[in-house]
Amino acid sequence: HGVIDKYMGDAIMAVFPAANDAVCSAIAMLKTLSTYNHLLKIAQFSPLHIGIGLNTGRLMLGTVGGKQRMAGTVIADAVNLASRVEELTKIYQTPLLITEHTNRQLEEPMQYHIRVIDVVKVKGKSEEVTVYEIYDADPPDNIALKDDTREDLELGFVLYHSNEFADAQPFFEKVWQVNPTDQVAQIYLNRCQE
Numbered sequence: 001h002g003v004i005d006k007y008m009g010d011a012i013m014a015v016f017p018a019a020n021d022a023v024c025s026a027i028a029m030l031k032t033l034s035t036y037n038h039l040l041k042i043a044q045f046s047p048l049h050i051g052i053g054l055n056t057g058r059l060m061l062g063t064v065g066g067k068q069r070m071a072g073t074v075i076a077d078a079v080n081l082a083s084r085v086e087e088l089t090k091i092y093q094t095p096l097l098i099t100e101h102t103n104r105q106l107e108e109p110m111q112y113h114i115r116v117i118d119v120v121k122v123k124g125k126s127e128e129v130t131v132y133e134i135y136d137a138d139p140p141d142n143i144a145l146k147d148d149t150r151e152d153l154e155l156g157f158v159l160y161h162s163n164e165f166a167d168a169q170p171f172f173e174k175v176w177q178v179n180p181t182d183q184v185a186q187i188y189l190n191r192c193q194e
Contacts, residue, residue: 001016001017001018001021002014002015002016002021002022002025003015003016005072005073005074006071006073011086013074013079013083015059015061015074018105018107019054019056019098019102019105019106019107020105020106020107020108022054022056022102023054023098023102023106023112023134026052026054026096026134026137027096027134027136027137029050029052030050030052030095030096030137031137033048033050034137034139036048049095050095051086051087051089051090051094051095051096051097052086052089052095052096052097053082053083053084053085053086053087053088053089053097053098054082054085054096054097054098054099054102055078055079055081055082055085055098055099055101055102056078056099056101056102056104056105057076057077057078057081057101058076058078059074059075059076059078059079060074060075060076061073061074062075077125078101080124080125081099081122081125081129082099084122084123084124084125085097085098085099085122085129085131087122088117088118088120088122088131091187092117092118092133092183092184092187093183093184094117094133094135094183094184095137096133096134096135096137097117097131097132097133097134098114098131098132098133098134099129099130099131099132100129100130100131100132101129103130103132112134112136113134113135113136113138113143113146113147114132114133114134114135115132115133115135115146115150115153115154116130116131116132116153116154116157117131117132117133117184118130118131118157118184119131119161133184142181145178145179145182146179146182148178148179149174149175149178149179149182149185152171152172152174152175153171153172153175153182153184153185155171156168156169156170156171156172156175156188157188159171160172160188160191160192165191165192166192168188168192169189169192169193172185172188172189172192173189176189
């Protein structure tokens with residue numbers, strides 16, 4: 001139920017009437033990419049990776065430009081935040097991140113595999129926002145590992161953001177021992193050690 005607003009280089013900006021529609025679309029895109037990457041592997045090409053950032057909020061849809069050139073677009077702080085969250089997918093090596101605003105708007109959040117990632121202050125914003133990963137499009141083994149370690153990650157997250165770094169570190173170490181490919185756990189371990 002989304003509408004592609006524009007193509008910007010290798011990026012797509014789309015708007016959706018509901019958070020669930022955006023999340024379902026993102027998961028479908030990632031699953032389709034997984035199938036395509038399998039074909040690329042058979043053809044001995046490198047896989048493609050994408051990052052998706054979702055945010056929910058008020059926006060203005062309209063026409064911008066002048067007499068010689070006009071275009072329809074959406075303008076809002078919510079759009080800028082979605083773009084900043086997409087940039088975070090590279091840092092945390094997670095293909096799909098959503099903000100707390102989107103998380104609160106999900107009709108049935110328990111139908112998704114969601115885990116908290118961080119509280120961040122993104123470029124151009126003065127207030128912090130909590131960011132979550134939705135990992136439904138991960139391979140089944142990765143989903144199981146993230147499900148098994150989600151509680152420890154969240155306990156470490158709470159302690160870390162309460163400035164209890166020494167108490168938080170064992171939780172991230174436990175996540176890392178169970179899932180050594182979890183970049184989020186590694187980032188928090190490095191932060192705790194610093």
